[in-house]
Amino acid sequence: MEELRVQIKRLRPSPASFDLPAYMTEGAAGMDLCADIEANLALAPMARALIPTGIAIALPIGFEAQIRPRSGLALKQGFTLVNSPGTIDSDYRGEIQIIAINLGAEPIVIERGQRIAQMVLQRVLRARWQEVDELPSSTRQDGGFGHTDDAQKKS
Numbered sequence: 001m002e003e004l005r006v007q008i009k010r011l012r013p014s015p016a017s018f019d020l021p022a023y024m025t026e027g028a029a030g031m032d033l034c035a036d037i038e039a040n041l042a043l044a045p046m047a048r049a050l051i052p053t054g055i056a057i058a059l060p061i062g063f064e065a066q067i068r069p070r071s072g073l074a075l076k077q078g079f080t081l082v083n084s085p086g087t088i089d090s091d092y093r094g095e096i097q098i099i100a101i102n103l104g105a106e107p108i109v110i111e112r113g114q115r116i117a118q119m120v121l122q123r124v125l126r127a128r129w130q131e132v133d134e135l136p137s138s139t140r141q142d143g144g145f146g147h148t149d150d151a152q153k154k155s
Helices: 071-077 147-154
Strands: 007-010 031-034 041-043 048-052 055-058 063-069 079-081 086-088 097-102 108-110 115-123
Touching (some): 041 048, 041 097, 063 079
Antiparallel strands (some): 007 055, 031 115, 063 086, 063 115, 079 097
């Protein structure tokens, strides 16, 4: 598997600092991110919070970091991310923070050091637009918003 060297900085180093983001299994695509909060954070149903992770990174040009929910928290507690996936651009040097929401029916508590999200590194391509008068045709054309469901009913 290809590896990418990424610079990372702990923003609040202390004796109680958390582990750096890490892959939890050999086949994991995402690294878990922890909540770097002073005290537990109660999140009421439908409430949002900006949760710091205590880290900043320097991605090489041509890469992004996608911040995604952890599926177990989403299923068990309704804890997810408002802008999913969130994007960390290669030129951003600020703290990675998680915009979280509780979609569950009960309040939840986020604990200091809890694994709250995952970060996936991806290559990025830049588009160069080629304006044309007509687009090439396709089987689908402009079908969208459930068009494959309609086509399946006809067959």
